[in-house]
Structures are given as C-alpha cells and as structure tokens.
Amino acid sequence: MRPSLRETLLLNAVTLFSRSGYNAVSLRDIAKASGANVGSLTYHFGSKANLLREIYERHTKPMNARRLELLGEARRISNPDERLMAVLRAYVVPAFTSSTESDGGGAEFTRMRAVLSAEGNPDARQIIADAFDETSRVFIGALADCVPGAPLEGVVWRSQFLLGALYYALINPERVTRLSGGAVDGEDRETAVNQIVEASFASFRSLPTEAAAPESSIVKGKN
Amino acid sequence: MRPSLRETLLLNAVTLFSRSGYNAVSLRDIAKASGANVGSLTYHFGSKANLLREIYERHTKPMNARRLELLGEARRISNPDERLMAVLRAYVVPAFTSSTESDGGGAEFTRMRAVLSAEGNPDARQIIADAFDETSRVFIGALADCVPGAPLEGVVWRSQFLLGALYYALINPERVTRLSGGAVDGEDRETAVNQIVEASFASFRSLPTEAAAPESSIVKGKN
DNA sequence: TTCCAATTTGTACACTTGTACAAATTATAA
DNA sequence: TTATAATTTGTACAAGTGTACAAATTGGAA
Numbered sequence: 001m002r003p004s005l006r007e008t009l010l011l012n013a014v015t016l017f018s019r020s021g022y023n024a025v026s027l028r029d030i031a032k033a034s035g036a037n038v039g040s041l042t043y044h045f046g047s048k049a050n051l052l053r054e055i056y057e058r059h060t061k062p063m064n065a066r067r068l069e070l071l072g073e074a075r076r077i078s079n080p081d082e083r084l085m086a087v088l089r090a091y092v093v094p095a096f097t098s099s100t101e102s103d104g105g106g107a108e109f110t111r112m113r114a115v116l117s118a119e120g121n122p123d124a125r126q127i128i129a130d131a132f133d134e135t136s137r138v139f140i141g142a143l144a145d146c147v148p149g150a151p152l153e154g155v156v157w158r159s160q161f162l163l164g165a166l167y168y169a170l171i172n173p174e175r176v177t178r179l180s181g182g183a184v185d186g187e188d189r190e191t192a193v194n195q196i197v198e199a200s201f202a203s204f205r206s207l208p209t210e211a212a213a214p215e216s217s218i219v220k221g222k223n
Numbered sequence: 224m225r226p227s228l229r230e231t232l233l234l235n236a237v238t239l240f241s242r243s244g245y246n247a248v249s250l251r252d253i254a255k256a257s258g259a260n261v262g263s264l265t266y267h268f269g270s271k272a273n274l275l276r277e278i279y280e281r282h283t284k285p286m287n288a289r290r291l292e293l294l295g296e297a298r299r300i301s302n303p304d305e306r307l308m309a310v311l312r313a314y315v316v317p318a319f320t321s322s323t324e325s326d327g328g329g330a331e332f333t334r335m336r337a338v339l340s341a342e343g344n345p346d347a348r349q350i351i352a353d354a355f356d357e358t359s360r361v362f363i364g365a366l367a368d369c370v371p372g373a374p375l376e377g378v379v380w381r382s383q384f385l386l387g388a389l390y391y392a393l394i395n396p397e398r399v400t401r402l403s404g405g406a407v408d409g410e411d412r413e414t415a416v417n418q419i420v421e422a423s424f425a426s427f428r429s430l431p432t433e434a435a436a437p438e439s440s441i442v443k444g445k446n
Numbered sequence: 447t448t449c450c451a452a453t454t455t456g457t458a459c460a461c462t463t464g465t466a467c468a469a470a471t472t473a474t475a476a
Numbered sequence: 477t478t479a480t481a482a483t484t485t486g487t488a489c490a491a492g493t494g495t496a497c498a499a500a501t502t503g504g505a506a
Contacts (some may be wrong), residue, residue, distance in 0.1 A: 005454080021342045023246040026493065037455050042495060044453090096371030118394050119244045129401070136402055156403045157418035158394075161388035168387025169380075171341050178352070179359055180379045199426035206425030221427035229483080249463060260485050267483095441462060 006044050008034045010116045013132035014055055021119050022052065042144070049123045053115075060131040064092040067135060071142055084146035086205060091139050095166060096193050107170060107189060114167035134215040136163075148212025158207070162200045167197060229267050231257045237278055241335035244342050252253065275339075282332040283354040285293030289317040290358060294365055305368035307427060311385070311420045312361050319416050329394060330412060337390035358383060359386075381430070385423045393418060395427045 003011075012033040016025045025046060031038045045051040095110040116124040119162030130147040138160070144155045168174075169192045177184030185191070227326045228233075235256040239248040252383075257263075269272040270347045293313030300306040318333040329366060339347040359382070392415045399409030408414070 015231065018501090019343060021244060021246060023244065024342065024344075028493085039456075039497085040454060042497095048494065049227035078262050100245055107303070114342070115284045115341045118338045118390075119247065120242060120338070120394075121247075129249050130397075133402065138481095140402060152403060153414070154421075156407050157392075157415070158422050159402070160383070160392060160399050160409075164388040164391025166387070167341075169383060169393060170344075172383075174385050175352075176379055178356065179363060180375060184376045186383075190310065191382070193377070195377065196384065198377075198429065199381050199384050202425045202429030203422035205423065205429075223478090251466090261464090262467085263484060264487075265467095269465095271464065285471085 005040060008050075009041060009044060010055060010058060010162075013051055014108055017027065017052075017055075018051050018108050018115055021115050021139055022121050022124060023119065028050075052123060053108075053127060055112070056127050056131055061091070063094050063106060063109070064132070064135045066140070067091060070094065074143065076192075080146050080148075081205070084143070085197065085201055087139065087142045087146060088200050088204075090168060091162070092193055092196055092200075096170075096189050110166070111170040113134065114171050117167070118171075127134065144206060145207050147204055147207050150204075150207035154207045155204070158200070158203050161203065162196070165196050226264060228257065228259055232259065232264060233266060233274075233278060233281060236274055237331055237335050237350045240278075240303070244338050245344050245347060246342060250274075267282070273399075275346060278332075278335070279350050280334050282329075285326055286317050286329060287355070288334070290314060291361070293317070294362065298365065299411050303369050304373075304428070307318075307366070308420065308424055310362065310369060311364045311423050312416075314385070314418055315389060315419055315423075319393075319412050322326060327359055337394050341394075344356040366427060370427055370430050370432050373427075373430035377430045378427070381423070381426050384426065385419070388422070 009030060011085060013025075013030050016029055019025075023182065027041045028038050029052075031041055042049075045054055052197060067090055070093065071087060074083055074086030074090050077086055086124075095106055097106045113128060117128055140155060140159050144150065144152070147155065169186075173186030173192070176184055232253060234290070236253050239252055239256060242248075251261050254261045256262055264274065268277060290313055293316065294310060295307055297309030297313050300309055316328055320329045334396075336351060340351055363378060363382050366382060367373065370378065373442075392409075396409030396415070399407055399410075
C-alpha cells in the first residue's frame, strides 16, 4: 500500500536534512519533495523543531535496541579479541543498515545525525545527547572490558574517533573515491563497515593493558 | 596596533561559522560581532560566498606549507615506525595549532572546515577539495611508504578515518568530557592530538605488510 | 445517501536573508 | 588648509523563512 503523507514527509525530511543540514532545508523544500503543501507539515508536526524530534524518535529506539541486542551476543564471547571485534560491529553495523522495514535506512539517518551534530543546532544537540549518550556509555564500558587495564582516557578518545570515522565515512564518501583515483569506492558501505571495525580494533588493541605490559616503544601511552 | 576592520570581520566570521555553520550565520551576525555595519561586509568581500573564499585563502596555504615542511622532516627518518608516527604528526599538528601570528588559529579554522564539509555547502565543498586534496594525496603516499605492501584500500580508508576523527574531536569535544563523567577533558587539544596520532598509528600498523606476513589471528597488534 | 472529523490546500503574516547603493565619514596626500 | 580616495554607515529591496488559520477536500461510519 502507498505510504501515508506523514511517512513520506518524514522520509524526505531525513533525506534532505542529511544532504544539506537542518538550516539550509526549508519546510517548503520538504513539502515540494513530497508533492505536498507547506501547511501539511505544520499540521502533522506543528513546527520544524518538532519534525526533527519525531524523526529522532522514529529511528533512535530501533537502532539502539539492535545495538544492545548485538552487544548482548558479543558479550558472551570469552576470547577478548574476538569479543572486541564483535562489540565494535555491534556498534557500527546498525548505524549503517536499515533499522526497520523501509524507514529511511540506518545509514541515511546516521548521516543526518552526523550533519546535524556538526551544524551545532541547539535543538538537535540536546536531542542527540538524550538519545545516544546512554548507549554510548554502555558501549564504552563494554569496550573497556575488552582491553582490561587500559586507561579510561584512551578508551573514551578512541570511541570518539570511532564515531568521527563513522560519521565522516557517511558524510564524505566521495573523498575516498577521489583520493584513491577511483581505485576504492567510498560508497561501498560493506567495505566501509569492515574497514572502520578493523581500524578501530587495532586502535583499541594498541592500548596498554595489564596483560601485556606497555614497555616503552615509540608510542608512549600516558606514562 | 589595532587590527583593521577587515581582519576583525574575517576573524569573527571564522569563529561564527565554526560554531554554527555557514547557513545559520548571517552577515548581520558577523557585522554585529565585529561592531560594524552589514555594508562593510559587502564592501570588503562582495558576497558571502566570497568571504568564505577569502577565509580559505588566508589559512590554507600556511597550514599546508607547514604540513609539507614537517612531512619533509619526517621523510628523513629511516625507521618505518618512527617515520609513520612523524608523518601522522605532520598531518595533524598544523590542523590543531595556529598557522601564523594570530589568525583565528589552526584549530578554529579546521573546525570550520569540519562543519562546512558536513553541511555540504556546494561552494565550500569545491573550495575544500581544491585546497586540500593535493596535500592529502601527498600524505597518503607518504603513509603508504611507511607500511610497504599494505593494500591501497586500507591506507585510503584509514586516512579518511584520521580526518573524521580529527574533525569530530574539534566539533564535539564536550562529548568526551560528558561520556567520561568529567574524567577526561575533551577540550585539551594537546591530549587530543596525541590520542589521534596514537590511535591512527595503530590502525595503520595493523595493515598487512610485506615485511610481516598476515598469518591468521583476528588482527595483529604491533607485536 | 448524509454527516462529521481528519486531512490537505491556499494564503497571509511578520521577520530575516543577501545584496545594492547613495550618503556620511574618515584617512591620505598636496 | 584643501581635494581626492578609501572606508563606513544607513537604508531599501526582492526573495525566502517559519508559522497561523480559514477554506476546500477527502475518508469513513451511520
């Protein structure tokens, strides 16, 4: 069956926001893309800020639920390296893949998050913090468990880099294609996920742990 | 001596753009922050897009020059690991530190770049590509030299992640503070630089090289 | 069918935007 | 000083913004 106008509006809003940010997209742009009138947006969502809030509510819960589900599976792995790998995948994969039937898709929503977080829109910033901080905290704990004895500072920063890498891979995939002279396809999300997970895995593994003592080397952790 | 109005306008523009993006900042905002009139912006820069172009011209050359200078020094290091570390620092450090006397500072300009690249402003996108792709390409080459035999795909993606991590560290430093419960200071840029370089170092080192064969395991640390 | 509520449209409002340009001001040189 | 150029201001304009709301349309139950 045909999706309701409400659905269409939400979908197109995500697409447009993820492409150009929150400020640059007008309600009329969204209406036009949906073949509808501006008034319908006020009718369904009341205000632009509230439209954004609805988008978050629509995607946040399924995505975080899927993450925590995968995290639960990962936690049952006893080998720390394999577990670390699984935890990272549990965090990354749901951000790149569709959360439910045919909502805008996890990747598009995540890309929108990335763009809005960069724009620093106060509304968005608060909504993002509310929706994701708890999940992020849980994951940081799980990651720390995979590298026992590693300094918290290193774990937190690396999880920050993980999110940054994730965001930027979605925001600017064509840069990968361009810089590789076309040899690498930045839009290939499966590869992107694998590369992010592998690179992140290495960055966490490099932290000094209680098992393998730091013993100098070029990289000195933090003394 | 007091800076000219032109300088003041450029400086405040960087600050405001880096905080809220290109679209959300009006010329009147910039004028007000500078204690001047809107007209002065049209007079000095002609248009908003051209103001942006001037900002880039002002910062791009010194920053890339400094990067290439440090890269030259790094290249003389024979030990591949030490060299890799130095190459990474050569890329990251100038992005975080003031390029000349008292221009907005490298970090603020880099943050602005991050925000604009996320906004996907067409003007900005083109300017960024022109200004930084060549430098990025040179660095990718230098990085590849530090991990001989590593697949190009891995090198390119990791350099993409490096930039993403860099950007996000500047865009959202308070997230680090928040998620660590105040234990880690996200605004501490010296630490941020060190953490980015260390994490990136590990991610590049984990690539399979001709020297040390891949030989199974989930992924090799640095051994 | 008829009736009523839900939805969609059209339009108007006050406000902000980038840009243009004449007038006023300030700096500089003769 | 005076004259000439370089700035800075003030203001006006058309276009676009989010929001409000009456009118038109549609959908479903009686």
